Amino acid sequence: MSSTARGRHELAEIGVLAHLFEDKEKIMTDRSNEQVDPRGAIKDPDEWVTGDEPPTAAQESYLHTLAREADADVPADLTKAEASKRIDELQAETGRGQ
Template sequence: MSETTSSAEKDPEDWTTGDEPVTGPQQSYLETLAREAGREVPEGLTKAKASELIDELQQQTGRGA
C-alpha cells in the first residue's frame, strides 16, 4: 500500500474497465463540474480519464472530499 492511496483505491490507469467509454453518470457529473470551473469536457473520454478529470475538477471547484 502506498502512502497516497489506500488498499481500497486503485489508480484509474490500473482499472480493468478503464479504457471503456465514459459512463452516463460520469459524463453528467463532469459537465456540472466543468460548468462550475469554467472548463470544457473533452470528447471521447474513457472511464479512467473521466475519473481523473473529475478528481481534478473537484479540487478546482472545492467539491472534493
C-alpha cells in the first residue's frame, strides 16, 4: 500500500471514530435530558410480588429502631409489605425519613 493510500485509510478510520464518538456523546446527552417520573420506582407494598414474605433483616432492624423511638410495639409475624407500611407510619410519628 502506498503512503498516500495508507494516509487516506488512516484519515477514514479517524473519521469513523470521530463519528462514533459524536453519536456516543449525543446518546449520553439525550439520556441526561430524559424526565424521570419519581413515582415510577415507588410501588404500593400491596402490589409487591414478595409482599407476603417475611420482612428483610434491614426492615426488621429499622422497624425496631423506629418503634423504640416512638415508644411503640412491633407486632409479631409481619409480612414484608406490612413492615414497610409500619415503617412509613413510624417515620411520620418520629419525623424520620422526611
